Structures are given as C-alpha cells and as structure tokens.
Amino acid sequence: MSLYPEEMTPRGGGSGAGRAFSQRNYGMERFCDLFTPRQSLALATLAERISSIRLDDAGLQEAVKAVLAFALDKQADLSNSLCRWEPMAQCPRQLFGRQAIAMVWDFAEGAVLGDSSGSWAVSLGGELAGLRSLAATWQAGTARQADAAQHPLPDDSVELFFTDPPYYDAIPYSDLSDFFYVWEKRCLGMNEVALTPKDEECIVDEVKGKDRAFFEATMQRAMAEGRRMLTPAGLGTVVFAHKSTDGWEAQMQAMVGAGWTITASWPVDTECGSRLRAQDSAALASSVHLVCRPREDEHGKTTGGVGDWRDVLAELPKRIGEWLPRLSAEGVVGADAIFACLGPALEIYSRYSSVEKASGERVELREYLGEVWAEVARQALSMIFAGADASGFEEDARLTAMWLWTLRTGASAAEDAESAEEEASDDGDDSAGARSSRTTRLPGYPLEYDAARKIAQGLGCHLETLGGLVEVKGDQATLLSAAARAGYLFGRDDLATARRPGKRKVPTQQPDLFRQLGLPSDAEVEQEQAEFERPAAGKTTLDQLHQSMLLFSGGRGNALARFLVEDGVGAKAQFWVLAQALSALYPPNTDEKRWVDGVLARKKGLGF
Numbered sequence: 001m002s003l004y005p006e007e008m009t010p011r012g013g014g015s016g017a018g019r020a021f022s023q024r025n026y027g028m029e030r031f032c033d034l035f036t037p038r039q040s041l042a043l044a045t046l047a048e049r050i051s052s053i054r055l056d057d058a059g060l061q062e063a064v065k066a067v068l069a070f071a072l073d074k075q076a077d078l079s080n081s082l083c084r085w086e087p088m089a090q091c092p093r094q095l096f097g098r099q100a101i102a103m104v105w106d107f108a109e110g111a112v113l114g115d116s117s118g119s120w121a122v123s124l125g126g127e128l129a130g131l132r133s134l135a136a137t138w139q140a141g142t143a144r145q146a147d148a149a150q151h152p153l154p155d156d157s158v159e160l161f162f163t164d165p166p167y168y169d170a171i172p173y174s175d176l177s178d179f180f181y182v183w184e185k186r187c188l189g190m191n192e193v194a195l196t197p198k199d200e201e202c203i204v205d206e207v208k209g210k211d212r213a214f215f216e217a218t219m220q221r222a223m224a225e226g227r228r229m230l231t232p233a234g235l236g237t238v239v240f241a242h243k244s245t246d247g248w249e250a251q252m253q254a255m256v257g258a259g260w261t262i263t264a265s266w267p268v269d270t271e272c273g274s275r276l277r278a279q280d281s282a283a284l285a286s287s288v289h290l291v292c293r294p295r296e297d298e299h300g301k302t303t304g305g306v307g308d309w310r311d312v313l314a315e316l317p318k319r320i321g322e323w324l325p326r327l328s329a330e331g332v333v334g335a336d337a338i339f340a341c342l343g344p345a346l347e348i349y350s351r352y353s354s355v356e357k358a359s360g361e362r363v364e365l366r367e368y369l370g371e372v373w374a375e376v377a378r379q380a381l382s383m384i385f386a387g388a389d390a391s392g393f394e395e396d397a398r399l400t401a402m403w404l405w406t407l408r409t410g411a412s413a414a415e416d417a418e419s420a421e422e423e424a425s426d427d428g429d430d431s432a433g434a435r436s437s438r439t440t441r442l443p444g445y446p447l448e449y450d451a452a453r454k455i456a457q458g459l460g461c462h463l464e465t466l467g468g469l470v471e472v473k474g475d476q477a478t479l480l481s482a483a484a485r486a487g488y489l490f491g492r493d494d495l496a497t498a499r500r501p502g503k504r505k506v507p508t509q510q511p512d513l514f515r516q517l518g519l520p521s522d523a524e525v526e527q528e529q530a531e532f533e534r535p536a537a538g539k540t541t542l543d544q545l546h547q548s549m550l551l552f553s554g555g556r557g558n559a560l561a562r563f564l565v566e567d568g569v570g571a572k573a574q575f576w577v578l579a580q581a582l583s584a585l586y587p588p589n590t591d592e593k594r595w596v597d598g599v600l601a602r603k604k605g606l607g608f
Contacts (some may be wrong), residue, residue, distance in 0.1 A: 003044040005031035005182035008195075009101070016205035017172035022101035023082075031182050034045055034101075039079045042112040046072055046120065047186040062257055067127055069187035073180040075123040081107050083118075091117035099171045101179070147200060148222040152227045156300060161226045164239040164287075168215060169204035170248030197317050204247075209437040216250045216257075223258035224587060232296045236260060241287035248457050253365045255292060256350045259302060264291035265343030267336050267454060288339055295351065307352030308405035309363050313371060315348050322374050324383065334406030337449040338458030345372045373398065373459040379403050381581055392574045396469050397542040399461045403479045404585035406455060407445055442469070444478040469542075474517035482553075483591055489547050537567055541578050544569045549595035552602075560599070561606060576600070 008019030009031055013022025028034055035043065050068045055061035077094040082101065085095045092108035095101065110118015146152055148165075166173065174196045181196050192247035202218040204210055223238075230236060240251050255262060266289045295304050323344050327337045349355060355363040377398045393401065447455075449472060456463045463470055463477070468488040471478045538544045548569065551560040579600050586593040 014207040016169040049189040071127045161236040174198045219254035236292045238290040242340040260292040304353040307355040309357045335454035444480040552598040
C-alpha cells in the first residue's frame with residue numbers, strides 16, 4: 001500500500017447525493033490530489049509512525065492506535081488544499097464545514113509542527129482532552145457494526161429504537177467517509193478493503209442507479225428490521241430532516257410499509273446556527289422527530305387489517321380539531337403546529353396495514369396526505385375567522401394562507417411587512433418569470449427559510465416549483481407581494497392594446513404600477529376607443545385574485561369588471577372564498593389588505 005492515498009475520489013455529478021462533489025472538475029481525481037506535497041508528506045509520516053506502534057498489551061496497542069488515527073483524521077481535515085481561512089479567529093478552518101468537498105481558490109494552511117490551529121499538537125490535544133473528560137464517568141458499553149436491514153439482535157429484545165437515518169439525497173455518507181478512511185487504513189493496517197462499502201447504502205444518487213424506489217425499498221427493510229427487534233410495547237423515534245417534500249413522503253411511506261404506526265411528530269431545533277452550512281444559505285435548522293410504535297398486539301402479532309377510507313376521512317377533522325387548539329394554547333403555532341399535527345393525523349392512516357375505498361382501490365399515503373394538508377389549512381384558518389373552508393385551495397393558495405397565518409400567530413405581521421419593505425433591495429438574482437420588469441425587488445412577507453420549508457412540507461407544497469410566489473435568498477424566504485408578482489402575472493403581450501397610429505395619448509394624472517411597467521391606463525384605452533385585451537387568466541385561483549387586486553390598485557375598474565364577469569373569473573365560488581380568507585390574513589395597513597378588500601367590495605355590484 002502506498003504511503004500516500006492514491007485511491008480515487010468520489011465521481012460525483014447528477015442531481016442526487018453526488019452533487020456534493022465537484023473536485024474532479026479541477027483535476028483532483030485521487031485523494032492525494034487534495035493535499036499539497038508538504039501536507040501529504042506530513043500526514044504520511046504521522047500515519048507511518050502510528051502504524052509502527054508496538055506495545056506488550058495488544059488491547060492497549062489497538063486502542064492507542066485507534067485514538068491516534070482519529071487525531072490524524074482531524075489533522076487531515078485541517079491540512080489540505082481546500083481549507084478556508086477564518087477571518088474572525090484568524091486561523092484555518094476544516095474542509096468539512098459542510099457535507100461536501102467544495103472548491104476553495106485561496107486555501108489556508110496551518111503549521112503541522114507548530115502549536116496553533118492546524119498543528120498536530122492541537123489535534124492530539126483535543127483527543128486527549130476528550131478522553132480525560134470521559135474518564136471521570138467512564139462506563140462500559142457495546143457497539144455493533146451491522147447492516148441496518150440485517151441486524152444481529154434477536155426479536156423483541158429492545159425497548160427503544162432510536163435512529164437518525166439517511167436523509168434521502170442530502171448527504172453522500174460513504175463517499176464522504178472515504179476521505180478519512182484512506183488515512184485510517186494506513187494507520188491501522190487495514191488493507192483488505194480499498195474504500196468503504198457503498199452498494200447497499202440507502203440514499204438517492206442516480207449516478208449510482210439509486211432512485212426514490214431504491215431508497216424507499218431499502219429504508220422499508222431497515223425500518224421493518226427495527227420493528228422486529230423492538231418489543232410490542234416498545235417505542236420508536238425516527239429523526240428526519242430534508243428540504244424536499246419527496247424525501248419526506250418517501251421516509252413516511254417506508255415507515256408505514258414496514259409496520260409502524262406513527263403517533264406523533266415534533267420539530268426540534270437540532271442544528272447549530274453558526275455552522276458553515278447555515279451561514280447565508282437555505283439550510284435546515286430543525287429536524288422532525290417521528291414518534292411511532294409497532295403495529296402489533298401484546299403477543300407480537302401484526303394488527304391493523306384493512307381500513308375503510310370513509311372511516312379514515314370521518315375521523316381526520318376531529319383529530320386535527322383536537323390538536324390545533326391545544327398546540328396554540330401551549331404556544332406551538334405556525335410551521336411547528338403544522339408538523340405537530342401530522343403525527344396524530346398519520347396515526348389514523350398508519351394503524352391499518354392498508355386503507356381501501358369502497359371500490360377496493362388502495363389509498364396510497366400521498367393521497368391521504370393531500371387530505372391532511374387541506375384539513376390542517378382549513379382548521380388553522382377557522383381559528384382566525386369562522387366558516388373558513390380551505391379544502392378546495394390549490395397548492396399556492398394553501399401555502400400563502402398558512403404563511404400569513406404563521407406570521408399572524410408569531411411576531412407582529414405588520415412589523416414583518418414593514419421590515420420587508422426596509423429590506424427590499426435591488427441586488428437579488430432574477431429567476432425566470434418570477435419578477436417584474438422593475439429593477440428593485442418589491443416587498444413581501446419574510447420568514448426564516450427553515451420555517452418556510454416546514455410550512456411547505458407540512459402542506460405538501462414544493463417550494464422549488466413556486467418561483468413566481470416565493471423567493472429564497474440566503475437563510476430567508478419571502479412570500480412575494482402581489483405587486484412584486486406583477487411581471488409574472490401580466491406579461492407585456494397579455495396587456496397589449498391596439499392603438500390607432502397618430503393618436504395622441506391622454507396622460508395619466510397619477511403614476512401607477514401599470515405606468516411603471518410601461519402599460520396603458522384605462523383613460524388611454526378609452527381615448528383610443530380600442531378593445532382592451534385583458535390579461536390571460538392566471539393558472540391558479542391565487543394568480544387570478546392577485547391579477548384582480550392589481551387591476552383594482554391601478555384604478556382599472558372597467559378592465560377588472562370584464563376580467564371578473566366576461567372571463568368568468570368571478571363566477572367561481574372559490575375565488576371569493578380565497579379573497580375572504582386573505583382579507584382576514586393580510587396584515588392591516590398593507591396594500592394587499594386594501595386591494596383585496598377593494599375587489600371584495602365589487603362582488604355584489606357585479607352580480608356575484
């Protein structure tokens with residue numbers, strides 16, 4: 001075995017877990033390429049010295065070499081050509097500030113033989129300090145390495161099953177561990193395996209042929225194995241955190257399919273806010289703890305049978321109705337309340353082996369979750385004003401309603417809207433179809449990204465497909481105001497007006513949003529005696545409502561009337577239900593509140 005790690009670095013690529021690796025794009029194909037010659041020599045020398053340690057007590061020798069190998073791992077993390085410079089502490093920072101091998105153009109290098117950060121003395125000192133602190137309360141324990149889908153423990157042998165499983169496509173665990181393994185094998189003489197095993201790793205990485213179906217099937221086997229080991233009265237807790245709704249659904253489907261009944265779901269802040277991954281980025285700050293129990297009787301026999309879809313749907317409103325007021329009374333509101341309701345709601349579905357409709361058709365978890373999201377939204381809104389019905393709301397409307405509800409139940413929504421206006425800037429990145437032609441980003445309603453992510457996942461929404469409604473920038477997500485969506489809702493072509501050549505325009509008396517967009521006013525349209533081509537009705541009810549609000553804000557009463565009456569937008573009952581809901585949710589003294597109330601005021605006069 002070479003003194004230097006000549007094993008190949010991860011290939012990376014794709015849109016799955018492999019996106020964490022880009023080093024091969026810069027010629028770093030072997031692990032030794034990640035280090036300068038000086039760094040490689042220092043690390044190889046330390047590894048050779050550790051491997052040559054000989055003690056009379058074989059057990060002590062193994063322990064000493066293992067501890068020193070761990071210290072060398074830390075040294076390698078701080079002695080490579082991809083280390084960053086920490087300007088505040090004035091010292092190098094490790095490569096793995098996040099779970100990726102990222103390119104660094106100007107790297108920082110510590111002195112291995114010195115006594116400051118990046119030196120062997122500091123790395124070893126940290127190991128020794130940890131051992132000394134543990135020695136005061138040392139207790140013997142047992143750890144086993146095994147395939148999670150083929151565990152050596154016998155049936156019904158544990159009272160608690162607690163696991164923090166792979167997060168879908170978020171982290172390429174085994175590929176990342178190779179960085180450390182190539183040095184450990186040189187310290188400990190492990191020549192049998194070139195790199196860590198990867199074939200059965202439960203992640204999504206299409207470059208390796210691992211898709212959602214592979215993840216769900218592998219996770220289900222592992223979850224079933226956990227249920228096998230647990231006593232019938234035992235408790236299980238599964239920690240999960242992932243940005244995508246697909247990853248969240250796949251994890252829950254695997255658990256239900258493995259014979260678990262999910263009884264509770266609690267979002268818990270688990271991540272360090274000062275870590276590199278969380279700095280000015282859309283990083284998760286909390287993990288959801290799914291509490292579950294085996295779907296078994298006291299004798300270990302599987303229970304549940306087939307549930308009736310009608311019974312499940314009948315029980316759902318009552319269950320959510322019991323939890324939301326309780327959570328609100330205990331101070332759990334907004335995004336956290338949405339997730340906390342999912343566990344009790346899932347208990348209704350997951351207590352059965354399967355749920356079927358009267359026709360015999362099986363109801364998949366995804367369909368049930370759709371009912372849960374709608375019910376949570378409906379009851380959350382009913383806590384604000386009686387008679388609210390969000391059951392027919394589309395994805396963007398559900399997200400908007402619950403976003404505003406979260407602001408309303410948290411800090412002062414008016415203050416949030418005011419801060420949004422103050423923070424509006426013109427240096428944001430434009431996304432296709434999601435901005436007006438103005439250079440200044442118009443205000444909206446900001447939330448921390450993690451709260452926005454929890455709202456979206458709790459309602460089955462996909463933030464990545466809602467670029468025309470939500471802007472994610474750094475660690476903040478903003479629900480765009482109606483004005484900020486003007487360019488998305490009113491394309492220039494959709495608002496074109498046929499003008500006769502040579503006619504002089506009548507200037508508008510007051511600048512408005514449509515003037516700023518370079519579009520004609522109602523007065524100009526009437527002067528030209530041309531038929532005003534109304535905007536094409538938006539794809540969703542929320543889009544159509546925002547279009548109506550903007551027409552009202554621009555003083556375009558005739559266009560608004562034709563849009564609502566002739567185009568049939570106002571004939572849909574759900575349009576007015578959504579308008580009434582947003583009227584109750586928009587913060588007072590905001591443009592949106594005035595505009596939506598203005599549209600509502602036209603309802604009776606237009607015959608609706």
